[in-house]
Amino acid sequence: MNSTKFTPRTKEEIDRKWWEIGDYFRRNSLWMLMYCTGCCAIELPPAMTSVYDMERLGMGPMATPRQADVLLVTGYLSLKTLRRLIYTYEQMSEPKYVVGFGSCTINGGIYHDSHAVINRLDQYIPVDTYVAGCMPNTESVMNGFVDLMELMKTKKADGWKRYHEHYDWYKENQKAALGEVEVHDEFHE
Amino acid sequence: MTNSMNNVHEINNLMGQNFSLVDARILDAYQVSYELEKEDIHRALTVLKNAGFRQLSYLSCVDWPEEDVIEMVYIVMNWEKALHVQLHAKIDRNNPVMDSVLPIFPGAKYYEREAHEFFGVSFPGNKDHEKQLILENWDDMPPMRKDFDPRAYSDRKFTKRPMKRDYEIQDASSNKEREIKREARANALRTGGKE
């Protein structure tokens, strides 16, 4: 039998309750960054338009990394794109999520033996969930989004926390593959 | 048809009179191909540019490791006569140096940068030809050469995901027959049934 006296909750419980409320808002209004990295980006317009409407889940496209929640890495990542993608990922405001589209982010896909395409995305930035396929079907894409929302509900989508905790490991991997992460090209100089 | 064949013969006469050609081929009504010595390329490009071929369509290389040469390919196009002329020149593979055609065609700047980056050909006369264009921080041999192994590079530099192989090929020989038949069919289609 519960006692009827007022029991003050601990700070962790209050924080957890706030975080759950915040999670409800965050998972019902995900804003994705329209950064279409590779060929799998062509699966995004069918997901946004009539039949498989993405807006009823609350997702919508946003223009800049600072305003977006989800970074959709659609397709293969060449070395040049990976440098700029790391810039973009570190600019986003937290909490932020990454979804890897297509087989090229899982194990390299059909470009696995190329000299300019990386093979495993989660060595360089933390990935929350993958959508497999080459290209994935549009229903798989919607399923992937719903899976991401489920992960957010059960508090397993903590890629951004992992990036903070294992920052040195990620940086080491990035340097090993890229040489250096700074971008030096004719437009920046 | 006859109009363009007239153009082709015209160009054939022009080139044959002025240069010592190693090889001359008419590919179809719109494309002609000549092979020259390396020193004649600049003069040939100037002559062609004065004859109306004012667009440099392409500049690239073909790598022949067995013969130890790199073949430079220049394709120029004439807008009035609708004719492409290909010029080939073979240069030494171990020390590939080719004078830049930048004074004749200024648009060759980026083509020469790409040829330097991917094949290792240097172009004295093009002061930007060693700046990186497509690859950044490249640390290996020029990647389009035929003895570059992209798979070995990829295995060395990028970590792979460990996958387990949970299937096995039951009977390798039954596939072999199908493969032979498929190869024969492909050959027949490729050569028009002659072989």
Next chain:
Amino acid sequence: MILSLVIGFGVALGGFAFQTALGGVNRKIVARLQKRVGPRWYQEFLDIFKLLSKRSVSHGWIFDFGVIMALGGIIGTAMFMPVTENIVAFPNFDNFFIFVYLLAVGMLGMAMSASGSGNPLASVGVMRALTTMVAYEIPFMIVVLTIIKLAGTSSVSGIASFQQLAENNWFMIALPFGFVVAVLSLMGMLGKKPFETYIAPAEIASGPMVEYGGKQLGMLFIMHEITVFIEVSLFVHLFLGGAENIGMFVLKYFLVYASLNLISNVNGRFKIDQVVVFFYKWPLALAIGQAIIAIYLGWVI
């Protein structure tokens, strides 16, 4: 005094809640037009609260201060807005020119903080916003000055009750050219297509809002919703005769906002020079013509 403040805050908060809900409903209407299902009706609330719960990056004190100034200014402006004849927070202070002045505070705050962020795209966006403001203000001002001359008072609730007298028509019918000009100016004020140049997502990466994330963006969204509430309410009071009770006000507001949304849904986006040239051609001519007809010739329907 305290009662006025409480009513004022109530108007601002109620206006914000009403406009946010209406924004979600309008997204649903537009989606149904495009044969989609559309988001939930409370989707805009979820967006704003999601933004307020993210950690954000700050670019200096002027960046934060500009946003707070914009939000505070706009809440202060909304407190003066009369809703019906009875729900007016400060009965003698709802002059039209007070609204025009105080709306500029919001724009100024956003301009200040956008230039404090250091991104050149933000400066481009702010410049475009101010240019658009120069374009739509002049025809709108001419029409409103005509209305003030005809109604004899420049108080917004005074104009609304002038239209509710028995022998007067609403100014929508009495000044038809002026009504058309005001609709175009209202679309420019709200930033709806085709006058969406200053936000222009994916062209200048949403203009002044390019460097905002998290809490500042949430505050900017709240500011935008309250701005829309103020402007459409002004339009309802000036041209549609105000409202006798809350139900009529809600109905008129909804009709105006929904039709504007539907019009803007089928349009592309102008370039900034096209916006200025557009507003200085026919709307200006119609506004001046309407002023001459109504004041000097006296032909009011």
